[in-house]
Amino acid sequence: xxxxxxxxxxxxxxxxxxxxxxxxxxxxxxxxxxxxxxxxxxxxxxxxxxxxxxxxxxxxxxxxxxxxxxxxxxxxxxxxxxxxxxxxxxxxxxxxxxxxxxxxxxxxxxxx
Amino acid sequence: xxxxxxxxxxxxxxxxxxxxxxxxxxxxxxxxxxxxxxxxxxxxxxxxxxxxxxxxxxxxxxxxxxxxxxxxxxxxxxxxxxxxxxxxxxxxxxxxxxxxxxxxxxxxxxxxxxxx
Numbered sequence: 001x002x003x004x005x006x007x008x009x010x011x012x013x014x015x016x017x018x019x020x021x022x023x024x025x026x027x028x029x030x031x032x033x034x035x036x037x038x039x040x041x042x043x044x045x046x047x048x049x050x051x052x053x054x055x056x057x058x059x060x061x062x063x064x065x066x067x068x069x070x071x072x073x074x075x076x077x078x079x080x081x082x083x084x085x086x087x088x089x090x091x092x093x094x095x096x097x098x099x100x101x102x103x104x105x106x107x108x109x110x111x112x
Numbered sequence: 113x114x115x116x117x118x119x120x121x122x123x124x125x126x127x128x129x130x131x132x133x134x135x136x137x138x139x140x141x142x143x144x145x146x147x148x149x150x151x152x153x154x155x156x157x158x159x160x161x162x163x164x165x166x167x168x169x170x171x172x173x174x175x176x177x178x179x180x181x182x183x184x185x186x187x188x189x190x191x192x193x194x195x196x197x198x199x200x201x202x203x204x205x206x207x208x209x210x211x212x213x214x215x216x217x218x219x220x221x222x223x224x225x226x227x228x
Contacts, residue, residue, distance in 0.1 A: 004155075031214050043202065043218040056215045090155055094214040098206070100146065101214050103156040 002027065004093050004104035012110045018079040021107045025072050025093030031055075032074040033101060034066060037088040046089075049074055050097060078109075086111045114139040116203050118219035125193050126227045133188040133222050135203030143205040145186040146216070147177055150200045159201075162186065173197070198226040 005024040013019050025032050033056075034046040045058040049068035066076040072093075078085055088108050092101035115138045125131050137143065144163050148156040160171025167179040177188045186203060203219040 006155075033214055033216070035216075042220050043204075043216075045215050045217070048215055050214075058215075092156075092214070092216075098144065098214065100144075100158055100161050101206075101216060102158060103148070105155040108153075 004091055004102055006089075006091050006104035006107050008107060009105065010108045010110075012112060013081050015081055015083060015111055017081050018077060019081060019109060020075055020077045021089055021091075021109070023074045023076075023091030023093075023104060025074070025091075026095075026102060029093040029095050029102075030072055031094040031097065031099075031101075032068055032072065033092045033094070034074070034076050035090045035092065036060075037090060037106070038086075043090075046076065081111045083111050085109065114143065114205055114207075114217050116205055116217055116219035118201075118203055118222050120222045121220070122223050122225065124225045124227060127195050128192050131188075131190045131193045131197070131224065133201050133203075133224070135186045135188065135219060137184050137186065137203075137205050139184075139205060142181060143207060145177075145179060146204045146206070147171065147175070147186075147188045148202045148204060149173075150202065150221075152199075156202065159188070193224075193226055195226050195228065198224055200224070 007022045031050045033048040048056040052068045063079045068074045088106045090106045091104045094101045117136045146161045147159040200221045200223045204216040
């Protein structure tokens with residue numbers, strides 16, 4: 001069974017640009033969550049989607065948004081990039097509500 | 113608000129020695145509890161989970177963890193460490209059934225170094 005797939009693995013963007021990251025969950029999983037990992041702040045929850053609806057949202061500015069499609073694939077978008085957005089962005093998929101999460105390899109975003 | 117504390121930022125252990133990583137959580141009820149491991153530049157791999165029942169849970173790679181409600185702890189252990197266990201370990205909690213979905217709150221992590 002294929003795991004969680006995140007694309008691309010690495011990205012370099014310029015301050016002020018926008019970026020879209022993609023996540024394909026494990027087949028049959030309906031929940032997708034996104035996390036930001038930085039050396040200073042650690043792992044922080046961004047948002048969670050379940051059956052195309054955002055169910056949870058973390059404490060991030062509105063520049064961070066996401067969506068989930070009918071096939072459970074998810075994208076997150078960051079607009080007007082700032083240097084502080086440089087991080088490893090991790091996607092996790094879960095079969096149902098309140099079940100364990102399985103993580104992808106992450107997308108390393110560098111903002112210059 | 114729920115929180116997770118991993119008191120040890122770094123731990124150095126000799127290969128073959130035992131390992132124990134500490135995790136304390138703050139939550140209004142018994143949450144779901146997890147341990148994840150992360151190798152450099154990689155994603156997180158689930159080692160084990162506790163939802164309910166037996167308070168001693170077994171995971172992959174020879175790891176086990178014990179839930180102690182009275183101490184709000186969920187410590188991870190391994191009897192004999194291998195060089196490949198060098199990585200960063202994260203304890204995480206999720207909300208109780210029907211409440212917070214799959215949102216995870218993570219501890220700050222413990223980096224494990226293994227001496228030959």
